[in-house]
Every structure is written in C-alpha cells, then in structure tokens.
Amino acid sequence: MNIHVKQDEAAKECRLDDMKQGILGRDVSRPDGLPKVTGTAPYAAEYKIDGCLEGVIVTSTIVKGEVTNIDASSVLDMPGVEAVIDDPRLTARAAQGTAGEAPAQPARKVGYFGQPVAVVVARTFEEARDAAKHLKIEYRVEDDAIVDPEEADAEAQGDGTKMGDLAEAMNSARHSVDVVITTEGHNSAPMEPHAAIAEWDGDKLTVHASLQMLNYNISELADSLDLDEEKIRLIARYVGGGFGSKLGVSEETVAACVAAMELQRPVRVVMSRQQVFQCVMRRSETRQRLRLAADEDGKLIGFGHEARVSNLPGEEFAEPVLQSSEFLYRGENRLLELEVARIHRMTAGSVRAPGEAVGMPALEAAMDMLAEKVGIDPVELRLRNIPERHPAKDLPFTDHSLAECLTKGAEAFGWDKGPRKPMQKREGEWWIGTGMASAARVHNVSEAKARVTLKADGTALVETDMTDIGTGTYAILTQLAGEMLGLPVDKVLVDLGDTNHPRGPGSGGSWGAASIGSAVFVACEAVRKQVAEKAGVSENELSLSDGRVMNGATLTDLLDGADISAEGHYEPGAISEDYTASGFGAFFAEVRVNRYTGETRVNRMLGSFGFGRVLNAKTARSQCLGGVTWSIGLALTEGLKFDPRDGHLANCDLAEYHVPVNRDVPEVEILLLDGRDPLASAIQAKGVGELGMCGGAAAIANAIYNACGARVLDYPMTPDRVIAAMPENA
Amino acid sequence: MRPFDYQRADGLTHAGQLADADEAAYIAGGTNLLDLMKLQVETPRRLVDINKVGMREIEQTDDGGLRIGALATNTATASHDLVRRNYPVLARAILAGATQQLRNRATTGGNLCQRTRCYYFTNIDQPCNKREPGSGCGAIQGIARLHAILGTSSQCIATYPGDMAVALSALDAKVEIASESGERTVPVRDFHCLPGDTPWRDNVLEAGEIITSVVLPPPVAGRQSYRKVRERSSYAFALVSIASIVEMEGDMIARADLAFGGVAHIPWHDERLSNLLVGQAPDRKLFDKAADLLLEDAQGYGENDFKIPLARRTLHAVLSEATGVDQ
Known part of the structure; x- marks a missing residue:
C-alpha cells in the first residue's frame, strides 16, 4: 500500500x-548508541569480506595540468602490489550535495595540488600505501593557476538583492556601521574517514560507503561508472560524522568500484586523515562587507551584505553566505551580493551549515557594533529589527521564534540589560566579558x-x-x-x-x-x-x-x-x-581574555533555539551542543592554511587543524523552545542539526570586545589577532 | 610505510649490537616515529625496540638531584612525588604537552628526540632541507605560523616542538649518553642543534649513541612555572612557551632561570637574561629590557611575525607573576 x-x-x-x-x-x-560505543556497529570500512584487496589513493603534486603518464611498472614489482588503477572513470573530485550526476572526470585532469589521480591496489593496506608513495607520474603542467582568492577574478553568483538606495541610506542614517569581516576556510573533520568497500559479481555492484545521501549518491555513482542504477546497491548503515563532507559521492567510493570491476575482486579504499583534509571539500574562506544604516532608535533603514567566496573553475557551489541575511532583519534599502573567485585550491563545498555558519558571525558582529553606536542593549537592537514579513520577497514567515529565543535566552543566561562598555571586569590577568548573537538557519x-x-x-x-x-x-x-x-x-x-x-x-x-x-x-x-x-x-x-x-x-x-x-x-x-521558513535562536557567551597573551577561553555559553516540534529532547540537545562546539572552533581555533605558492593545504591533520577539544568547551546550557510549525512539515518540525553553529561565533567575538575592547574582524580570533586589536590600556 | 625489520633488545649492549646496521632506528614509545613512518618521512629498515632494556627508574642521585631513566614515561615522570615537589616546572611542562594517552607511551629519551611539526617536513610532496637535504625550505615564504624567530638559518626555520625539554633547559639538566665506546654527559642546553647548514641534525647524538637518562641538579629555591600560549587549550603545540624558576630575596631577584619553547629549533636559553635580571628590583622597565635582550636578533617570516610581540608579552606575564609586580 x-x-x-x-x-x-x-x-x-x-x-x-x-x-x-x-x-x-x-x-x-x-538505539544505535550501544552498538556504536561497544564497537559492534560496522562502519563502511569495517565489513569483513574474504579476499578483499586494499586500495590507496595517489594525489597530484602539481596544481594544474594533466597527467601524461602513470608508470605502473614503477610499483608492480613491489611486495603485494596487484594493480595500478588509472581509468577514465576515476573522479577528480567529489560530487556536490544533491548533484545526482557524476563529478568531474577523468582524475587525470588536475585542478589542484593534492587531487586524487590514481589508485594503487595491493594485498595489504601497508603494501598499497608504500607503493602509492613510490608511483611515478609524469605531468604536463599549466603554470597559469591562481591560488589566492584575492588575486583572482570573481564572478557574480545569482542576481543578488537590490532594493532602494543603500548608499543614500548610509549617508542619511543617524547611526551606521561599514565593516569588512573575514573568515578562514574550514574542514568538516569527521571522525570516520571517507571509506568504501566495493564488490562486483560481474553483474551487480554492492558498495559499503560512508555517505550522507544515498538516493543522490547512487545516481552519481551510476553516472560515474556508466552503469545502470539497478545494478548498484549502496549501503551506509552507520556514518561516523558527515558535516557535509559526505553529501556527494566521493573519490574513494568511485575508486573502490572501478578497482573492483577491473580486478573482479572486492576492494577497500580508505582515505588517510591527511587525504580527508586535502581531498574532501573545504568551506570557502569569505570576505564580507556589512553595511548597516539605522535611525536614532536603532531601526534599520539600510542593510548591506556583500560577500566574496571562492571555488574551482566550473564548480557550481558557492558558499551561500547571505542565506539568512536575506530575511533576518528589516531595512528597506537593501543590497546583498555574492561573488565567487575562481582559484585552484581543493574544491569548496558544503561544510557544517554552509552559509549561515560564516555569514551569521559576520552579520552579528556588525550588529553588536551598531548597538554600541546607537547606545542600546544588543538584545533590544535585534528585537527592534525583526521584520513582519520577508523584507525583499514580501512573504509571510512560518513559525517565527527569534523574539522568544532572544528574551528567554537572555533571562536564562542572566544577561545584564542596557548599553554596554568594554573593559569593566578583570580577574588577575584575565578580562571578563559577555556577548550575544542571534541564530538563524533556513528550513529545508x-x-x-x-x-x-x-x-x-x-x-x-x-x-x-x-x-x-x-x-x-x-x-x-x-x-x-x-x-x-x-x-x-x-x-x-x-x-x-x-x-x-x-x-x-x-x-x-x-x-x-x-x-x-x-x-x-x-x-x-x-x-x-x-x-x-x-x-x-x-x-x-x-x-x-x-x-x-x-x-x-x-x-x-x-x-x-x-x-x-x-x-x-x-x-x-x-x-x-509561499512562506519563508527558518529555525531561530540566540547565543549568549561569557569569555575571558588574557591581557598579556590574547588567549581567549569561553567560561560559559547558552543557546536558546526554536525549530518547531522537538522530536527527541536528548538528541536535539546533543545536536545543539555540537553546533555550539563548532561555534567555539570557528570563533577561536579553526582555519585552513593554504600555501601561497601552490595552494596546497598545509595544516592537514587533527594536530594542526584545531577543532575544539574538551577543555575548550565549558558548561553549555541549551534551551529548546518546543513549538509547532504546521507550515514546515507534516510533523510540524523544522531542522535543528546546523542551527547551533549559525551565529554562535559572534557571541564570542562580541564577548571578547566587551571583555577587553579588542574588536577582532577576522575569524578565528587567535591570540595574535586579539593582541593586535587590543587597546593600549588593556 | 616502507617495509622494516623489527628486533627487540633485551639489554643496552644488545640494543647497540642490533642497531649497528644500516638505517636502524630505536623505538621506545613510538608516538612520533610511527606517525612519521606512516607518512614515509622516516624510513628505517630496522626498528630496535628498547622497551625491555630497563632505564625506567626515577631515583635520587647522591648529591640530592634526580636521575630520570630514558624510558620513564612522561606520565610516570610528571606524577612522581619528587618531581612534583621539587621540580614542578617539569611536571607542568610535561602535562602541558600532548594528551594523557600519548604521555602514557612517550618516554624521556624519545621526547628529547622528537622531531619538528613543520608542515613541510611532514609532507613528502613538499621541499624540506631537514627531511631531504638540498630540496629547499618550504616554510620560508610559505605557511610559517608555527615557526622559529630565533636562531633560524636560510636552510630551515623549524621549531623544536616539545615542552618537557624547555623545562629541562630551565632546570639546567644533563643528558647522559652511552655508546660502545663509553659514556658522556651533555647539558640539555647543548643537546639540541641550531639548523645552520645542517638542518637535518636535530641534536648532538652520534651514530651508535643512546640516551640512558636525564639528571636534574639538586632542587633550588624559587617559584617555578611553565607557561604555554596556544589558541587551543590542550593538544596543541606552543606558539610561545616559557619555563621559569624565579627566586626573590626581599625586593630583589635572586635567581631567574628561563627557557623558551616555540621560538627556535632548540629549547631557547639565553644566559644573558639571568645576568640582567639577577640582583635587580623587578619592574616593567626591567622586564622590557629582558625582552629587548631576548629578542634583539629575532626575525619573523611573515606568518610568525606575531611571535615577537607575543614572546615579549608572555615574558612580561611570567615575570610579573613570579615577582609579584602588578603591571
């Protein structure tokens, strides 16, 4: 039925x-908790399959050009080596989320330093890895690659939003903020590396993979292999974290399938931790200009948000920085524009709340600056600027909980209302301060x-x-x-x-x-x-x-x-x-900043979130805690470092790419405002997975300013940046 | 990982015999070596496991100092009563490094010999004079956030990454080294090498030599601290760190033994700082003079320029706390 x-x-x-x-x-x-913590829940690479061979991906050592020769004989005599897979079906990149078709092929065409180009297959993983390091590859190099987004040409993404005259609004406004804020690139950094095992029985392909969207992934895989979807079964019962990095079918899954089909043997391919950093999609860095024009009461009359992001030539994805800026606050004169610089770094794609994760921290830091100029409480500034309807599209909202999140969150946190001044509280070497920010994440x-x-x-x-x-x-x-x-x-x-x-x-x-x-x-x-x-x-x-x-x-x-x-x-x-639907929330943070070293530690944080019906208070809270943790990472520690000459990713492991550790994450309180959004879905629920990191970094940025007077305009706010922005008397 | 042969030594002499082979390496905790082997940065043909040769004791010396066996784990050292009581700077430095799991494996000797975390050293697709002499230095003009500001050369700007050795340098500990031809003792302050024209050389150990222990001098009076500055509060290498032993007599500084991590290819010790500080009344001006002296030849490489002011500020913080000067 x-x-x-x-x-x-x-x-x-x-x-x-x-x-x-x-x-x-x-x-x-x-229900999956016990099998997971007792190690009995099998992840993609953990299925025990007789006669399974091991494949290791080989990556390019040039930025741009083409592989002209792969000398398989350079490794075929090494112990255990079975084959070198050099096949036009191998993919150069992963598919973007919901693509439903093959990503860029063949792997031989190189677009960035560290791109997968071939796979070495051996009896054991160690043998395959050793051989992969010795495979001789010749390239034809194209030396016109630009790797720095600030040096590259950019193209507009979509039409943007233009209403009224923002420049005139800025000129005539009683209070205004015009500021440029940047964020660095991020990696999803899932615990489980990207991995797949493929088995081919001559007619049907069975694939265990670590992927997020099987319905799209099966189409992407079928298209990559030029095989009917009906001949593929894709299995991903447990996925050890995705964070966007497993949305589209990725290089190791296609590689395992091609190898299994060529060799008529099961083949496993697991990315190394370094490859998870170097090959898996990055979040683009952003440069964002915020222009806010307000009347004497702090009501916005002008709202500008322009952002520059980057990606490889030909990639359609552009970090949707402006997504929630479109509707979060009022302002009849609006300018929102996104542009993409074309550069040769690893592919940019979806990473943990694409768009709002970086757009909201910039907007909410600018709002804090505006609150100071207007001389009102930052919570009050936000309350005064919640629009009745989508300000550009003139659509009604579905369940809108921002005001409730702001007021209930402020109350639970013990927020001191009123205008604020930096450098009011010091304990020994540490300045103490508080800050807040709104949260928003579009509902899909x-x-x-x-x-x-x-x-x-x-x-x-x-x-x-x-x-x-x-x-x-x-x-x-x-x-x-x-x-x-x-x-x-x-x-x-x-x-x-x-x-x-x-x-x-x-x-x-x-x-x-x-x-x-x-x-x-x-x-x-x-x-x-x-x-x-x-x-x-x-x-x-x-x-x-x-x-x-x-x-x-x-x-x-x-x-x-x-x-x-x-x-x-x-x-x-x-x-x-017919409606604009979004989850909403508010973040409140207390931080301490060391007056000598600029080190920032979060003392406590609170997040209040409204996203319609709460389906499971425990897992929803966990999702929000995870989001707040990522907010701390985005605010203080996380940033991809690309070599300025060849664009390769330098900090490509968990020792040097700093996701927050337990000690960085203090007591975090989560308020779930259980509600009903009948317009959002049949079960009156909205998404919550990403909401917890959409703005939280700004609460920390604003708290740093409140603590020591350092208005840091570049995320992450590492000690060097805090020191550089600190006033003389701090 | 290149295939290798594994041998377990049952004594020091046996270890020496087993290691007397082409491209042999000792393995103790392996917390650094195994990672580097997987990356093909280290490619020994033979691993000589020395975990069964003893050298785990931590015991008082005749003159009231402390001898720490080369195979004592970081956890054992940091939690030892005498270390905690008499050498808290050492316990704190060890606990500021790595994670509990790594410290349970890591050993005294291995920790002294750990290799740099320079991004170019650990990536075999990039140039590195330390890993592949003559290939160039990727970090100069590249990503140099972690890198050195003191004692660099045109060949290499890598840092020594450890914490423990910084405290040992402040304590003026000695490294005891054995080989077939006998034993010798080298001060920790002279154990590591500046990169110069031989950046592949991390320390003074010669082929066939092995660290047997580290000896701390008898405890001294004064306040000890280890200050490690980093953006992530655990499991991150130091941007700048300072190990300090500072003693006050009345209003005057009577002792100021300082060593610096995260700034050079070695745990950095500058005797001139003690000479400047001792016998003086502490104040902001004096601390500035000390920082001027420490940093007079400092050179940044773009990304790590911030370490120069950060080292100055951290020195102020450490000296203020140690002397009770309120700035």
Whole structure:
C-alpha cells in the first residue's frame, strides 16, 4: 500500500499530539548508541569480506595540468602490489550535495595540488600505501593557476538583492556601521574517514560507503561508472560524522568500484586523515562587507551584505553566505551580493551549515557594533529589527521564534540589560566579558519515502535509505513510529542506509528529520487506518498504546498473523513557495581574555533555539551542543592554511587543524523552545542539526570586545589577532 | 610505510649490537616515529625496540638531584612525588604537552628526540632541507605560523616542538649518553642543534649513541612555572612557551632561570637574561629590557611575525607573576 501526501496546506491538526504512547519529544537514548560505543556497529570500512584487496589513493603534486603518464611498472614489482588503477572513470573530485550526476572526470585532469589521480591496489593496506608513495607520474603542467582568492577574478553568483538606495541610506542614517569581516576556510573533520568497500559479481555492484545521501549518491555513482542504477546497491548503515563532507559521492567510493570491476575482486579504499583534509571539500574562506544604516532608535533603514567566496573553475557551489541575511532583519534599502573567485585550491563545498555558519558571525558582529553606536542593549537592537514579513520577497514567515529565543535566552543566561562598555571586569590577568548573537538557519524539507510494517508479532519495522550520520535518525524514527502505532521503543526496529529500501533525501541541510519523519508519519497513518478497520473504529478514534488497542485487545490478536505494511511518500507542496521558513535562536557567551597573551577561553555559553516540534529532547540537545562546539572552533581555533605558492593545504591533520577539544568547551546550557510549525512539515518540525553553529561565533567575538575592547574582524580570533586589536590600556 | 625489520633488545649492549646496521632506528614509545613512518618521512629498515632494556627508574642521585631513566614515561615522570615537589616546572611542562594517552607511551629519551611539526617536513610532496637535504625550505615564504624567530638559518626555520625539554633547559639538566665506546654527559642546553647548514641534525647524538637518562641538579629555591600560549587549550603545540624558576630575596631577584619553547629549533636559553635580571628590583622597565635582550636578533617570516610581540608579552606575564609586580 502506497500513500502519497503533497503538503499544500498547513498541518494544523497533527494527530501526533493526540497519541497515547508518550515517547515523542522525550529524552530517548539512541538505539544505535550501544552498538556504536561497544564497537559492534560496522562502519563502511569495517565489513569483513574474504579476499578483499586494499586500495590507496595517489594525489597530484602539481596544481594544474594533466597527467601524461602513470608508470605502473614503477610499483608492480613491489611486495603485494596487484594493480595500478588509472581509468577514465576515476573522479577528480567529489560530487556536490544533491548533484545526482557524476563529478568531474577523468582524475587525470588536475585542478589542484593534492587531487586524487590514481589508485594503487595491493594485498595489504601497508603494501598499497608504500607503493602509492613510490608511483611515478609524469605531468604536463599549466603554470597559469591562481591560488589566492584575492588575486583572482570573481564572478557574480545569482542576481543578488537590490532594493532602494543603500548608499543614500548610509549617508542619511543617524547611526551606521561599514565593516569588512573575514573568515578562514574550514574542514568538516569527521571522525570516520571517507571509506568504501566495493564488490562486483560481474553483474551487480554492492558498495559499503560512508555517505550522507544515498538516493543522490547512487545516481552519481551510476553516472560515474556508466552503469545502470539497478545494478548498484549502496549501503551506509552507520556514518561516523558527515558535516557535509559526505553529501556527494566521493573519490574513494568511485575508486573502490572501478578497482573492483577491473580486478573482479572486492576492494577497500580508505582515505588517510591527511587525504580527508586535502581531498574532501573545504568551506570557502569569505570576505564580507556589512553595511548597516539605522535611525536614532536603532531601526534599520539600510542593510548591506556583500560577500566574496571562492571555488574551482566550473564548480557550481558557492558558499551561500547571505542565506539568512536575506530575511533576518528589516531595512528597506537593501543590497546583498555574492561573488565567487575562481582559484585552484581543493574544491569548496558544503561544510557544517554552509552559509549561515560564516555569514551569521559576520552579520552579528556588525550588529553588536551598531548597538554600541546607537547606545542600546544588543538584545533590544535585534528585537527592534525583526521584520513582519520577508523584507525583499514580501512573504509571510512560518513559525517565527527569534523574539522568544532572544528574551528567554537572555533571562536564562542572566544577561545584564542596557548599553554596554568594554573593559569593566578583570580577574588577575584575565578580562571578563559577555556577548550575544542571534541564530538563524533556513528550513529545508524535501521529498521522502519510507516503509512502515506493523508485524504480526506486535513489533514495527521502519525501512528507508535515509542515513544516520550521528544525528539521531534511528532514535527519532523509532519514536515517531512507536508514538503512532502505540509501541514502546524496544518494539520498533529502524533499518536505514540501504538503497534497496524506499528512498529519502538523505542527511544534509538539516532537512533529514522533517522530511523522512513526515514520510514515516504518513506511512503510519496508513497503517493505523488498516488497524482501525480491523478494530472496527474510525482512525480518529483509534487509540493505541503499549501494543494494545483501547478496548484491551492486543495488536497481535488483532493482526491475527498478518503484517500490515504501507509506504509513505511525503512531498513538500505549494506552501514551501509561499512562506519563508527558518529555525531561530540566540547565543549568549561569557569569555575571558588574557591581557598579556590574547588567549581567549569561553567560561560559559547558552543557546536558546526554536525549530518547531522537538522530536527527541536528548538528541536535539546533543545536536545543539555540537553546533555550539563548532561555534567555539570557528570563533577561536579553526582555519585552513593554504600555501601561497601552490595552494596546497598545509595544516592537514587533527594536530594542526584545531577543532575544539574538551577543555575548550565549558558548561553549555541549551534551551529548546518546543513549538509547532504546521507550515514546515507534516510533523510540524523544522531542522535543528546546523542551527547551533549559525551565529554562535559572534557571541564570542562580541564577548571578547566587551571583555577587553579588542574588536577582532577576522575569524578565528587567535591570540595574535586579539593582541593586535587590543587597546593600549588593556 | 616502507617495509622494516623489527628486533627487540633485551639489554643496552644488545640494543647497540642490533642497531649497528644500516638505517636502524630505536623505538621506545613510538608516538612520533610511527606517525612519521606512516607518512614515509622516516624510513628505517630496522626498528630496535628498547622497551625491555630497563632505564625506567626515577631515583635520587647522591648529591640530592634526580636521575630520570630514558624510558620513564612522561606520565610516570610528571606524577612522581619528587618531581612534583621539587621540580614542578617539569611536571607542568610535561602535562602541558600532548594528551594523557600519548604521555602514557612517550618516554624521556624519545621526547628529547622528537622531531619538528613543520608542515613541510611532514609532507613528502613538499621541499624540506631537514627531511631531504638540498630540496629547499618550504616554510620560508610559505605557511610559517608555527615557526622559529630565533636562531633560524636560510636552510630551515623549524621549531623544536616539545615542552618537557624547555623545562629541562630551565632546570639546567644533563643528558647522559652511552655508546660502545663509553659514556658522556651533555647539558640539555647543548643537546639540541641550531639548523645552520645542517638542518637535518636535530641534536648532538652520534651514530651508535643512546640516551640512558636525564639528571636534574639538586632542587633550588624559587617559584617555578611553565607557561604555554596556544589558541587551543590542550593538544596543541606552543606558539610561545616559557619555563621559569624565579627566586626573590626581599625586593630583589635572586635567581631567574628561563627557557623558551616555540621560538627556535632548540629549547631557547639565553644566559644573558639571568645576568640582567639577577640582583635587580623587578619592574616593567626591567622586564622590557629582558625582552629587548631576548629578542634583539629575532626575525619573523611573515606568518610568525606575531611571535615577537607575543614572546615579549608572555615574558612580561611570567615575570610579573613570579615577582609579584602588578603591571
């Protein structure tokens, strides 16, 4: 039985709130937690497959040009070496998220230093790695590559937004801010490196891979290999972190498949940690100009946000820096423009909340500067500038919780209201200060399918190709199905990450929970109808809990040996065009800054977030904690360092690319403002995965300023930058 | 990783015999060596495992000093009662480095010999005079954030990355070295080498020599501290670090033994600073003079220019705290 629901109207009456099991929204631990921490949950590279060969990727030592010769004989005599894979199907880059088609081929055409060009296959990993280091490759070098985004030509991305006259608004404004803020590049840095095992039986390909969006990845893989999708089965039951870096099919997965098909043997390819840094997509660095023009009360009359990002020539992705700036604050004179510099560094793509992760920290630092000029509390400045409707498109908002997040967050944090002055509090060598920022992340929802089977034994099975990348998909789908079918969590089995199942949009852009959750919900409604028929009541009257119908009959009795199954198909409809939907939040931070060394440590942080229905308070909180942690990294420690001559990534491991460690992350309080957004999805939920890092870095930047008077305009705010911006008397 | 032969030594003499082969290397904790072997930066043909040769003891010497065996782990040293009581600068320096897991493996001798974290040294697709003599220095004109500002050469601007040796330098510890031909003792302050024209040479160890222990002099009076400046509060190498032992007599400085990490190819010690500071009343001006002296020949390479003012400021912080001067 298939049910298709296209959401053209608000889900005003959502029966989830009438259900009796009482598990949705609660602190439910992940069903995948125990297998993961006990090491029994297999990740892509961990499947034990007889006769599996090991492939190691070889990367380019030139910036731009072409491989003219790969001398396989230079390594074929080395111990254990089986083959050198040099095949036009090998991909030079990963696919961008949702591309659905092959990324750049062949690998022989080089666009950046460190690009995959070939694969060496051997009996053991060590043998393959040794041979990979010895493979002789000749190149034809093109020496016109530009690697510095500031030296390259840039092209406009889209039309931007132009309303009124921003320059005139800036001239006539009582208060204004005109500032340039930069952010450095970032790496996703997932714990699990990119990895795949491919098996080819002469007709069908079975691939274990670490990927986020199987429904797109299978198309990308099929196109790369010139193979029918029907001949491929892609499996990713557990993914050890993605953060955007596994959205599109990546080089190691294609390489494992090509090698397995050529050699007629299973082949595993795992990227080294250095390759995860050097080959996987980077977040572009940004240079952003913010122009804010306000009247005497701090109301914005002009709003300008122009950003420059970079990518390889031909790549469509441009870090969407302005995404939430489009609608977050008022201002009738608007100018928003994004441009892309074409350079030869590794591919830029989606990394942890693309867009807002870097756009919001710049905007929210500029807002702090404006609050000081106007002489009002920074929370108040934001409250005064929340627009009624999307300021450019004139669309209404769906559930809008920014004001509530700001006021409740301020109260919970103990925010001292009023105008603020830097350098008010010092403890020994440390200046203490506080800062805040708004959070926003656009809400996306996408077409999704899932099958729900209520089994005759009184358990339920949920099947979809949706992935759980550490976010909690297993948990929330367990809860949704359990809530709808009246089953405790241990009676629901969720089976994910297999393209043999009904397809969903995968994990990315924070859309997974709302999209696939809606498909499971729709499927459960259909199952309930059939149960209701059997029970002789209407579905509205059907009350299920703990495996029993309200009149006392058990589901097993009612089903009498027959399973009930339904495939739910959810599709966003007209409402996604007619409204602006976003998650909102607010961050509050207290930091200390060392007056001698410029070192900054975060004393405490609070984030308040509104994103519609909370499906699982525990996993939602974890997502927000993760986001706040990334905010700390973005604010203080993380930055990719590219060599100015050949553009190669210098700090390419976890020792030198500084993600925050436990000691950098203090006590963090998360306030979840549980709500309902009937316009966001069938289950009235919005995405939360990325919201926690969309602006948090600015709360830290603003706290640094409040502490010691250093207004640092370049993220990350490392000791050298803080010292350079510190006033003489600090 | 290049294939290699593995041998376990059951005593020091045996170790020496096993290591008397082409391209042999000793392995103790292996926390640095194994990483470098995987990257093909180090390519020994033979590994001689010395974990079973003893040399783990930490014991008092006849004159009241402390001898720390070359194979004592960093964890054992940092948590030893006598180290914590009499040489807190050493305990703090060790605990400021790496992670607990690494410190459980890392040894005294291995830590002294650890190699630079220069990005170009660890990437075999890039030039590096230290790794491949004559290939050039990638860091000069390149990414040099971590790099040295003192005692650099046109061949190499790498830093010695460790913390422990910086404290040992401030303490004026001695390194005891054995070889087939006998034993010798080298002050820690003379153990590491400046890059000069031989950047591949990290220290004075000759072929066939092995560190057997490190000897600390009898404890001295004064306040000890290890200050490590870095953007990430753990598991990061120092931008600048200072090990200090400062003693006050009344209003005068009676002792000022200082060593600096993150600024040079060696733990940096400048005897002139002690001479300048001792016998003086501490104040901001005096600290500035000390910083002027320390940094008179400092040279930045663009990305690491900030280390010059950062070293000055950190010296101010350390001396202020040690002498009680409120700036």
